[in-house]
Amino acid sequence: MSTLPTHVTLVDVGPRDGLQNEKEPVATEHKARLVTMLQDAGLKEIEVTSFVSPKWVPQMADNTAVMAVIERRPGVRYSVLTPNMKGLEAALPTHPDEIVVFAAASEAFSQKNINCSIAESIERFAPVVAAAHEAGIKVRGALSCAVGCPYQGEVSADEVERVVQLMKSIGVDHMGIADTIGVGTPRKVQAAMERALKHYPLVEVSGHFHDTYGQALTNIYACLEMGVHTFDASVAGLGGCPYAKGATGNVATEDVVFMLNGLGIATGIDIDRLVDAGAYISGVLGRAPVSRVGRALLAKRAG
Ligand code: HMG
Ligand code: MG
Numbered sequence: 001m002s003t004l005p006t007h008v009t010l011v012d013v014g015p016r017d018g019l020q021n022e023k024e025p026v027a028t029e030h031k032a033r034l035v036t037m038l039q040d041a042g043l044k045e046i047e048v049t050s051f052v053s054p055k056w057v058p059q060m061a062d063n064t065a066v067m068a069v070i071e072r073r074p075g076v077r078y079s080v081l082t083p084n085m086k087g088l089e090a091a092l093p094t095h096p097d098e099i100v101v102f103a104a105a106s107e108a109f110s111q112k113n114i115n116c117s118i119a120e121s122i123e124r125f126a127p128v129v130a131a132a133h134e135a136g137i138k139v140r141g142a143l144s145c146a147v148g149c150p151y152q153g154e155v156s157a158d159e160v161e162r163v164v165q166l167m168k169s170i171g172v173d174h175m176g177i178a179d180t181i182g183v184g185t186p187r188k189v190q191a192a193m194e195r196a197l198k199h200y201p202l203v204e205v206s207g208h209f210h211d212t213y214g215q216a217l218t219n220i221y222a223c224l225e226m227g228v229h230t231f232d233a234s235v236a237g238l239g240g241c242p243y244a245k246g247a248t249g250n251v252a253t254e255d256v257v258f259m260l261n262g263l264g265i266a267t268g269i270d271i272d273r274l275v276d277a278g279a280y281i282s283g284v285l286g287r288a289p290v291s292r293v294g295r296a297l298l299a300k301r302a303g
Contacts, residue, residue, distance in 0.1 A: 005229035007266045011045040011206070012038050012253050014281065015066070016081060018238030020050065020059050022285065028062045028069060030284045035070045035078075037277035038235060042269040043076070043253075047100070047232070050081030051091045057242060067094035079140065083114050083121075088128045092135060099132050100176075101125040102142040103167060105159045108151035109144055109180070113243040118163060126170040133171065141172035142208060146192045147184035150244050161195035174204040176232065179219065181247040182212030186222035193223055206230035209251050211237060216251035217259055224265075231256060236278035237290030252291030254278055271297070 015034055019026050031049075038046055048070060054061035063080065072078065079098035082088040091099060103121050104110040110118045129139050145152070146160050164175055175196045179189065189207070196205045207223045208231070209216035220231055237252030257269050271293075278294040289295055 002225045004224045004263060004265060005227060007229060008224075008260055009045060009230045010043065010253060010256060010267055010269065011047060011079070011230065011232045012043045012235055013047040013208070013232045013250060014038070014235040014238050014253070016047040016049055016060070017232070017241075017250055018234040018236070018281070020057050021239060021242050022059055024285075026059065026284060028065045030281070031062070031066050032069045032071070034235070034277060034281050035066075037273070037280055039071070039073050039076055041271075041273035041277055042267070043274075044268065045077050045079070047079045047081070048096075050083075050100075051087035052081060052083055064090065064094055067091075067096070081142075082128055082132075084124045085127055085131070088131055092131075092137075096137065098138045098140055099128070100140045100142055101128055101167075101172060102144060103163050104144040104149070105155050105163050106145045106149035106152040109149050109244070112151065113144065113241070118166070122166045122170060125167075125172070129171045138173050139171070140174040140176060140206075141167040142176045142178050143167070143196075144178045144180045144241075144244075146177045147179045147188045148181055150181050150246070157191040157195050160192045161198065164196050164199050168199045174206065175200045176206045176208050178208035178232075179210055179216075180241055180244045182210035182215060184209065184219050185215055186218055189219040190222050190226060193226055193228060197226070202227050202229070206232060208232040210239070210241075210247050210249065211251045212246070212248045217255060220251065220256060221259070224263075235274065235291075236282050236294055238281065238285075249290055252278070252289070252294060254289070254291040254293040254297070258293040 234250035239249035
């Protein structure tokens with residue numbers, strides 16, 4: 001039997017990936033309260049917002065306001081998405097601890113999501129990475145459609161490795177392998193991860209799995225078997241990408257923590273307080289949490 005990591009770091013992307021796809025505006029104060037509740041639950045990494053075009057993603061238009069009002073705690077890292085220099089210039093005054101540049105393994109998704117080719121995206125990211133480093137800020141890279149694309153279909157590990165290498169060549173510090181539409185299955189995800197691990201150390205590779213086909217937890221387990229110990233997740237299972245039709249939310253943070261607790265893997269997260277955070281934001285959105293664990297624990301409390 002393989003040895004699994006003893007500790008896992010979870011990045012809650014709920015305030016960003018979770019909310020970006022919501023049609024109705026979510027008030028800045030609710031976003032800030034969600035960040036507070038995630039911290040109360042013990043999250044040490046939170047993806048707060050994105051500095052993208054408000055025409056493309058209206059829900060993130062209050063990015064500067066959100067960064068200004070969130071309660072910042074020592075030891076917690078707050079990250080934001082920045083697709084270009086305009087985004088970085090707007091983000092820097094808000095003092096993110098980390099920025100995220102996001103590329104795709106497929107040309108079609110790159111065009112739909114950020115309106116440029118993969119090569120052009122790398123050209124745009126290069127000065128963003130350099131300027132972030134100059135400001136002492138770490139750069140995480142997200143690689144969308146690493147196991148499947150809503151436009152292209154199948155995506156090969158070779159295509160993944162090609163873009164991983166391009167991101168590495170411009171100095172991106174960390175590589176997040178993303179299954180944007182949740183079609184990945186364990187061996188496929190492992191093959192993509194392997195390619196990232198050829199160029200980045202274990203500590204700088206993470207998984208980002210949308211749960212559209214219910215495979216996300218299995219895929220996380222497959223990554224744990226490889227020693228990967230950093231994952232994105234979204235409280236209440238919120239989320240989706242506006243440019244990946246039909247893609248549902250990220251794997252729910254509650255579900256991941258429940259599995260890791262069962263495996264005896266430490267996360268530093270208090271599941272009850274996490275369920276509170278999920279119930280809170282789901283209440284704001286007027287629906288039940290997507291998280292199965294969240295719903296089960298809430299039902300248990302009510303009973
Ligand atoms: P573009 O239209 O090609 O950009 O968009 P442009 O440089 O030609 O500028 C056009 C207009 O946008 C101009 O304004 C710019 O000022 C403005 P106008 O003159 O028309 O008034 N603009 C900006 N405004 C604010 N912030 C900026 C910015 N840049 C230009 N940073 C762009 C290119 C990338 C901006 C656009 O395509 C965009 O915003 N796309 C949104 C992408 C996005 O947020 N997708 C969701 C996040 S990624 C994701 O969810 C995947 C992930 O979770 C991993 C996974 O699951 O796969 C990370
Ligand atoms: Mg995503």
